[in-house]
Amino acid sequence: MSARYDDVLGPLREAYDRSARQRDASGKAAWKQAEREAFLGRLPDGGKLLEIGAGTGQDSVYFRDHGLDVVAVDLSPEMVARCREKGLDARVMDFLGLDFAPGSFDAVYALNCLLHVPDRDLPAVLEAIHRVMRPGGLFFLGVYGGGSLTGEGEFADDEQWPPRFFSFRSDEELVERASRVFEVVDFHAVGADHSRFQSLTLRA
Structure with missing residues (x-):
């Protein structure tokens, strides 16, 4: 039986609590900045945006x-x-x-956070995100995966x-699952091997 989301939350929370200082001091790769900028270019001025799995708030800022x-x-x-130290409206x-x-x-x-959701719970998570969005709103879903990077479990x-x-999901699997809830606006991959990134822009 595959993992459930409730079972992985505790270790994830502890791991990210431990790494908050290190992550806050790290820079943002140029390709991640480009993905972020491209998504911003699709959005109307002055809209309301929710970042989930926001980490230390670099993208929210x-x-x-x-x-x-x-x-x-x-x-x-x-x-x-760390987000609140930057003046963000941030919530656990x-x-x-x-x-x-x-x-x-x-x-x-959502940048590199939904890859922590087990396959069994991904449909419920996508529905939960869709629920808080206005009709026609845009959702950026970016995760590592595809190519040789597939499967799920803890990494020892x-x-x-x-x-x-x-x-980690194949391109076809990720797009198919997302399209059950959202309209796919764009899909492309960046990089290769264990740094391969799947970029999806979706419409509610």
């Missing part, structure tokens, strides 16, 4: 500084504290506990402790 009304959520209290929430009214956001941004050689759970 970028969107805020470009005129969006941003809310950042993360399951790690330490990450949320996980993907299945998005405590917002339906249709609250014009856009959602993870550089963080405790080892995190990952679920």
Whole structure:
């Protein structure tokens, strides 16, 4: 039987609490900046954006500084504290506990966080995200995966402790699952091998 989301939350929270300081000091790769900029270019001025799995808030600050009304959520209290230090509206929430009214956001941004959701729970997570979006809103879903990077489970050689759970999906599987809930606006891949990144822009 595959893992369940509730089972992986505790180790994920601990791992990201432990790494918050290190992650806050790290820079942003140029290709990630390009993906972020491209998504911003699709959004209307002054909209309301939710970043899920926001980490230390680097991307949320970028969107805020470009005129969006941003809310950042993360399951790690330490990450949320770093977001708040940057003046962000940041809250401790996980993907299945998005405590917002339906249709609250014009856009959602999720960079390298939904790869921690087991396959069994991905449909419920996508539905939860869709619920808080306004009709026609855009959702950026970016994860590592595809090519030779497939399968799910804890990585014993993870550089963080405790080892995190990952679920890597083929391009076809990721697009098919997303298209059950959203309209696919764009899909492309960046990089290769264990750095291969799947970029999806979706419409609610």
